[in-house]
Structure formats: C-alpha cells, structure tokens
Amino acid sequence: MTRHQLQILSLVLVGVVSFGLPLVLRSPTYLHILILLYLYAYLTSSWNLVGGFAGVLPLGHAAFVGIGAYTSTILSLQYGLSPWIGMIVGGILAVLVGILIGLPTFKMRGAYFALATIAFGEGIRVMVENIDYIGPLKLNGPRGLEIPPLKTGLTHFMFAGKEPYYYIILVMLILVITITYLISQSKLGYYLNAGGEEPEAAMALGVNVVRCKLIALAMSSFLTALAGTFWAQFTLFIHPKSVISLDMSFEIAFIALIGGRGSIAGPVLGALLLRPVSDFSRIYFGDKLPGLHLIIFGVVLILVMLYQPRGLQEPLTRAYNRLLDRLTGARAEQALGRSRA
Amino acid sequence: MKILEVNNLSKDFGGLRAVDNLSLAMEQGEILGLIGPNGAGKSTAFNCIAGVYPPTEGTIRFCEERINNRKPWDLCKQGLARTFQIVKPFSSKTVLYNVMVGSFANTDRKSTARDKALDVLDFLHLADKRDLPAGSMTIADRKRLEIGRALATEPKLILLDEVMAGLRPTEVDEMVDIIRKVRDSGISVFLIEHIMRAIMALSDRLAVIHFGKKIAEGAPKDVAADENVIKAYLGDEYVVS
Ligand SMILES: Nc1ncnc2c1ncn2[C@@H]1O[C@H](COP(=O)(O)OP(=O)(O)O)[C@@H](O)[C@H]1O
Ligand SMILES: [Mg+2]
Numbered sequence: 001m002t003r004h005q006l007q008i009l010s011l012v013l014v015g016v017v018s019f020g021l022p023l024v025l026r027s028p029t030y031l032h033i034l035i036l037l038y039l040y041a042y043l044t045s046s047w048n049l050v051g052g053f054a055g056v057l058p059l060g061h062a063a064f065v066g067i068g069a070y071t072s073t074i075l076s077l078q079y080g081l082s083p084w085i086g087m088i089v090g091g092i093l094a095v096l097v098g099i100l101i102g103l104p105t106f107k108m109r110g111a112y113f114a115l116a117t118i119a120f121g122e123g124i125r126v127m128v129e130n131i132d133y134i135g136p137l138k139l140n141g142p143r144g145l146e147i148p149p150l151k152t153g154l155t156h157f158m159f160a161g162k163e164p165y166y167y168i169i170l171v172m173l174i175l176v177i178t179i180t181y182l183i184s185q186s187k188l189g190y191y192l193n194a195g196g197e198e199p200e201a202a203m204a205l206g207v208n209v210v211r212c213k214l215i216a217l218a219m220s221s222f223l224t225a226l227a228g229t230f231w232a233q234f235t236l237f238i239h240p241k242s243v244i245s246l247d248m249s250f251e252i253a254f255i256a257l258i259g260g261r262g263s264i265a266g267p268v269l270g271a272l273l274l275r276p277v278s279d280f281s282r283i284y285f286g287d288k289l290p291g292l293h294l295i296i297f298g299v300v301l302i303l304v305m306l307y308q309p310r311g312l313q314e315p316l317t318r319a320y321n322r323l324l325d326r327l328t329g330a331r332a333e334q335a336l337g338r339s340r341a
Numbered sequence: 342m343k344i345l346e347v348n349n350l351s352k353d354f355g356g357l358r359a360v361d362n363l364s365l366a367m368e369q370g371e372i373l374g375l376i377g378p379n380g381a382g383k384s385t386a387f388n389c390i391a392g393v394y395p396p397t398e399g400t401i402r403f404c405e406e407r408i409n410n411r412k413p414w415d416l417c418k419q420g421l422a423r424t425f426q427i428v429k430p431f432s433s434k435t436v437l438y439n440v441m442v443g444s445f446a447n448t449d450r451k452s453t454a455r456d457k458a459l460d461v462l463d464f465l466h467l468a469d470k471r472d473l474p475a476g477s478m479t480i481a482d483r484k485r486l487e488i489g490r491a492l493a494t495e496p497k498l499i500l501l502d503e504v505m506a507g508l509r510p511t512e513v514d515e516m517v518d519i520i521r522k523v524r525d526s527g528i529s530v531f532l533i534e535h536i537m538r539a540i541m542a543l544s545d546r547l548a549v550i551h552f553g554k555k556i557a558e559g560a561p562k563d564v565a566a567d568e569n570v571i572k573a574y575l576g577d578e579y580v581v582s
Contacts, residue, residue: 187445187454194431194442201429204391205490206417206446310433 003328018170022163031162035234037275038169039227043248044255044267045176046223050216051253052262053189055196056106057114059249060121064094064221066128066244068228073145073238074137083157087229091222097124098221099214106213118246125244144239147232157233165234172230173268176223180264183219192216193262247294251278254297258304260311269313274300343405344369344498344529345390350399351553352385359385361553362399367498372520372530374544374561376537378573382553383533384426387500390531391423392416404497418446422496424487426503426533432476436467439475439486443493461493465519481512485519492523499523501532505539513539541565549573 001009025031043065051058071093072086105116129142139145152158159165183189194202195209202209232238251274259270274297281293308314345367352360360382367373375383389396390403392413401408403421411419422443431439437458444457462468465485470478475486484504491499501520505513517539524530534540540547540561547564549557557567564570 185451187449187451190438190442190445190454193434193438197431197433198429200393201425201431201490202442203393203413204417204423204425205443206414206494207442208412208414 001328003324006324006327019167022166028162031166033276033279035162035166035169036279037271038166038173039230039234040251040255040275041268041271042169042173042176043224043227044252044259044271045173045180046220046227047252048256048261048267049180049183049220049223050213051220051256052266053183053192053196054213054216055193055262056213057110057253058117058217059114059246059253060101060117060119060124061220061224061252062244062246062248063121063124064098064224065228065231065248066124066238066240067094067097068225069232069238069243070128070139070145070228071225072229073147073232074139077145077147078136078138082155083229083233084155087157087226090225090229094221094225095218098217102214102217106210106217118249121244121249122246125240125246128244129240142240144237144242147236147238149236157229158236165230169230172226177264177268179219179223184264188212188215196262250294251297254301258297258301258312260313263311263313263317265317266311266313269316270311273312342369343367344371344403345531346400346402346405347386347390348400348402350386350389350401351397352382352389352394353397354385359553360389360550363550363553363555364399365548365555365558367529367531369497369529370524370527371545372524372532372543374540374547375531375533375550376535376540376547377550381550383550384502385553386550387423387502387531387533391421391500417494417496420495420497421500422491422494422498423500424484424491424502424504426506428480428483428487430475430478430483430486432474434475435472436475436478436486436489437462437471440489440493443490444495446494457495458489458493461489464492464522465489480507481509484508484516488519488523492528496528498529498531501530501534503533503535505534505536517543537565 021034022031043061047058047061050056068087068090071090072083075081075086075089076083101117101120105113108116128139131139132141133139149158152160191202191207191212194205195207195212199209228243231243235242255270255274256267258274259268260266277296278293281296285292304312343366345365347363347365350360350363351358363386365373375386377383385394388394390401392408392411392415395410403416403419408416431442437455440458440461441454444454444461448454448457459468459471462471465488467482467485467489470482475483478486488501488504505516508516513536520530520532520543532540532543544561546559547561548555549564549570551573556573557564557570
C-alpha cells in the first residue's frame with residue numbers, strides 16, 4: 001500500500017467510526033457529550049479561519065453564536081420560518097456584524113485587537129440582556145427564549161432522539177474542515193498566513209492584508225452563526241449567558257491554542273482533549289468548584305506553550321507521519337526482499 | 342522611457358525632515374545606486390516610493406504615472422517590488438511558500454504560482470533549500486529569499502535596500518552577479534548599498550544623499566571623486582581605488 005492510500009484509509013476509518021458510533025453508543029449522556037465535542041470542534045475550526053490563519057486573536061466569537069441562535073429562533077417562533085432558513089439569515093447577519101467589528105479592529109495589533117473583540121462580544125451580550133423587544137422582534141432580555149417542542153422532523157430541525165443532532169453536527173464539522181483545507185491550499189490561505197506573520201512584507205508582495213482578514217472574518221462569522229442555530233435547536237432554550245458567553249469565547253480560544261492554531265487538525269484535537277475535561281469537571285465538581293475547567297485549561301495551556309508552542313497537533317502529526325513511514329517502509333522492504341528471492 | 346521619476350520629494354517625521362527636496366530619475370533597464378551615511382534618509386525615500394509612507398511634499402511617477410498615494414499592494418501588482426533592509430521572512434513557512442506568496446501577485450492558481458516560484462528559486466540557486474523553514478536560513482540566504490519573493494511578483498522595477506549588508510566577501514560577489522542577472526532579464530534596479538566595492542561595480546549611475554538632501558549624482562567614478570561627497574560622507578572611512 002502506498003502512503004497516499006494509507007492516508008485515505010485512515011481518513012475512511014475515522015469517518016466510519018464517527019458515523020457508526022451512535023449505533024454502538026446508546027447512552028444519551030455520552031451522545032450528548034460527543035455532540036458538544038463536535039460542536040466545539042466546529043466552532044474552533046470556524047474561529048481558526050481568522051484566529052489561526054490570519055494571526056489575530058479574536059475573543060468575542062460567542063457574539064456570532066448568539067446572532068445565529070437568536071435570529072433563527074425569533075424567525076421560527078414569531079414568523080413560523082424553518083430554522084434552516086433562519087440559520088442562513090443568521091449567518092448573513094453575522095457577516096455584516098463581523099465586518100462592522102473587523103473594519104476598525106483589524107488595524108490594531110496583538111492584545112489591542114483581542115481586547116477590542118472582548119469588548120464587542122460583551123457589549124452585544126449586555127445589550128441583549130437589556131432589550132426585550134427590537135421593534136416587533138421579541139428578544140425577552142435576560143430570560144431568553146424557549147422553543148416549544150411541537151413539531152419534530154428534519155424541516156423543523158427538531159428531533160425526539162439525540163442521533164439526528166449527532167449526524168447534523170458531524171456533517172457540519174466535516175464541511176468546515178473541508179472548507180478550511182481548501183482555503184489553506186488557496187491563494188487566500190497563503191495571503192492570510194503571510195499577512196498574519198509579517199504584514200509589511202505581505203503588503204509589499206501584493207497582499208491587501210486588511211481585506212484578506214475581513215474576508216476570513218466574514219467566512220468565520222457566517223460559519224460560527226450556523227452553530228448558534230444548531231445550539232438553539234439542540235437545547236431548545238437560549239439566553240444571553242448561554243449563547244453569548246465570554247466563557248464560550250474563551251473556551252474556543254483555549255481549544256485552538258492547545259490543539260494548534262492555524263492547522264487543520266488542531267481544533268479537532270483540542271476539542272477531543274479539552275471537551276471531556278469541561279464535561280467531567282462540570283459533572284463531578286460543578287457545584288463545588290464551578291470554574292475548575294477553566295483553571296485546568298490554563299494549566300494545560302501553560303504546559304503546551306512551554307513544550308509545544310505550536311500546539312499538540314505538531315507532535316501528533318509527526319507521530320502519525322512516522323507511523324506511515326514505518327508501515328510503508330516495512331512494505332517496501334518486503335517487496336524488495338520478495339523481488340530478490 | 343523613464344521608469345521612475347521623483348520630483349522634489351520631502352518626508353517629515355514630526356519635526357524631522359528625513360528626506361529633503363529629493364529629485365531623481367531612472368531610465369528603464371538602468372541600475373541606479375543610492376548611498377549616504379546611516380540615517381541619511383535612504384530607506385525612507387524607498388518607503389515613500391513603495392507606498393509605505395505618503396510623501397509630505399513632491400511627486401513620484403512610476404512608468405510615467407503619478408503614484409503618490411497608492412498602496413504598497415497595488416504598486417506591487419503594477420510592477421514595483423522592494424526588499425526590506427531588515428529582512429522579514431515568513432519564518433514558520435518554507436522557502437517555497439515564501440516565494441509563492443510573491444508569485445500569487447499575477448495568478449490565482451496554485452500550480453502556476455508554484456511553477457513561477459520554482460523558476461525564481463532556480464535562478465537564485467536556492468532550489469535545493471525550497472523545503473526548509475525560512476526562519477532557519479543563514480543571513481545570506483535570507484537576503485536572497487527576500488529578493489526571490491520580490492522577483493516572483495514579476496516586477497519592472499525592484500528596490501533593493503542593503504541586500505549585501507552582513508554578507509561575507511564571496512557572498513557579496515555572488516550577490517553582485519545575481520543583481521547583474523536581474524538587470525539582464527529586463528528589470529530596472531534601484532539599490533541602496535554600503536559596500537562601496539559592490540556599488541561602484543554595479544551602478545550605471547550613483548546618487549549620494551546626506552541629511553535627506555541629494556549632494557551628488559553621476560557616473561560612479563565622478564561621484565567618488567566629488568569633493569562634497571568626500572567631505573560629507575566618504576571622509577577617510579572609505580578609500581576608493
Ligand atoms: N517611521 C519613522 N518614524 C520616525 N522617524 C523615522 C522613521 N523612519 C526613519 N526615521 C528617521 O528618519 C531618518 C532617516 O532614516 P532612514 O531613512 O532609515 O535612513 P537610512 O536608511 O539612510 O539609514 C533617521 O533619522 C530615522 O531615525
Ligand atoms: Mg536604511
């Protein structure tokens with residue numbers, strides 16, 4: 001088998017396992033944990049388009065989750081629109097807000113950019129908490145919105161069991177990973193990386209750095225908002241503290257930094273590692289030490305930054321490549337031996 | 342045709358006039374050298390031409406078009422490339438990746454950009470280093486990479502800011518050959534350099550600035566013999582044979 005075939009084989013294996021899991025894993029609790037894991041892998045991959053490739057550190061992405069969640073929920077509760085349509089509308093709205101935020105902030109560097117995005121994210125949360133109505137649209141302030149589980153089925157984006165949600169978020173995750181891969185191989189990917197690493201050099205080589213970052217942010221906010229609709233339909237209850245929380249914005253950044261910013265596998269690996277920490281520390285220590293998971297994230301982040309500054313994807317990718325070498329090398333030697341004999 | 346025309350260019354930083362009423366013109370296919378003591382305003386003049394700083398006064402024409410407030414990325418696409426005195430490689434990326442960023446200036450296709458980048462790396466004898474991370478290279482190779490990225494944008498005019506600083510004598514000779522080859526391929530070269538041996542050998546014409554003002558211009562031999570230049574700049578630091 002060639003190296004390429006082995007790579008495809010391992011991808012297919014991962015695919016088969018992730019699609020087959022619900023058939024084996026019948027516990028709703030574990031399915032729930034997996035759905036959240038994929039959701040965070042999806043959110044972090046979307047974040048990575050701008051936070052990883054473009055070399056800035058946005059810390060307000062929960063605002064886009066909130067825009068997606070509120071838009072589709074309001075449209076379906078008040079106007080009977082399918083959440084799938086609301087999902088797209090929410091995505092478009094998030095793009096507009098993203099560009100409005102990006103225009104002034106992309107001229108800032110480092111910590112200034114990060115702080116500005118925190119301010120925007122928190123600003124949007126506080127606004128939603130204090131607004132009951134925007135014209136005819138009911139936001140319901142801090143009480144949030146409940147989605148009554150009246151009609152189930154694909155068109156209503158509502159299901160009795162967890163399996164359909166599992167498959168929807170899995171497909172969304174595969175889509176965002178594919179998009180990330182395609183961008184990384186395109187001119188835009190090269191330009192984003194260049195502009196993130198050395199903006200002046202990039203500009204001298206023909207890169208309009210701010211424009212590229214805005215394109216990346218537009219895509220990122222669109223994709224992030226889609227996850228908001230998913231979240232709303234999955235939990236059937238949204239309020240500002242759940243879908244526009246700073247906690248969520250931070251967790252996304254933690255996952256990205258620990259898994260490996262700017263890589264394709266990083267967000268998924270980060271979510272695989274950190275989501276269980278989040279879930280189990282909430283299950284076992286939720287009432288005694290409610291912030292424990294964030295402290296564990298902090299410690300893990302320090303360790304990773306000390307020993308693997310480019311995230312855990314780097315040693316893992318190296319190990320994977322070595323395994324492929326071993327497998328293909330062994331086979332090549334075997335073939336050689338046979339031809340000699 | 343005049344490839345570059347700078348008329349009465351001035352650039353102020355707060356109270357400091359870094360470039361003072363500078364006028365220069367370059368013919369297509371020419372190598373123009375620019376020398377002057379540290380802090381004379383050479384890099385600032387380059388930055389104005391390349392669109393990094395808007396000029397305080399004066400006009401800049403490139404290919405007979407006024408380019409005063411144009412952005413660096415637009416100028417690059419029109420054929421004006423430059424290198425930085427302090428090299429700025431995309432350190433975590435490979436040499437090939439670095440050069441491909443430049444070659445994307447004229448194409449949206451990755452395969453075309455890759456072919457162009459490989460040609461440039463061949464031209465600079467860097468082909469065997471194409472998969473190394475740019476951050477791991479020697480200073481001589483980094484200077485070469487800096488030129489490679491600029492060449493990959495397919496410029497008409499290239500501004501080279503001290504691409505020989507920090508090089509050993511043999512490396513300087515190689516760089517002189519490279520710059521000649523660049524010019525022979527039809528690209529006009531405007532270069533700032535401190536290494537007199539190199540700039541005397543390369544330049545068709547030489548301009549000298551001091552405190553932002555041009556104090557001499559002409560054939561390298563005449564400029565080196567100019568009394569003002571010797572007084573203001575060469576002093577007894579450099580002996581021109
Ligand atoms: N961005 C800047 N802001 C303020 N002063 C600057 C800036 N760039 C250069 N200068 C000043 O302008 C003068 C000319 O600098 P420079 O053009 O780098 O000189 P050279 O390249 O000839 O050594 C120096 O006094 C320098 O300190
Ligand atoms: Mg200089």
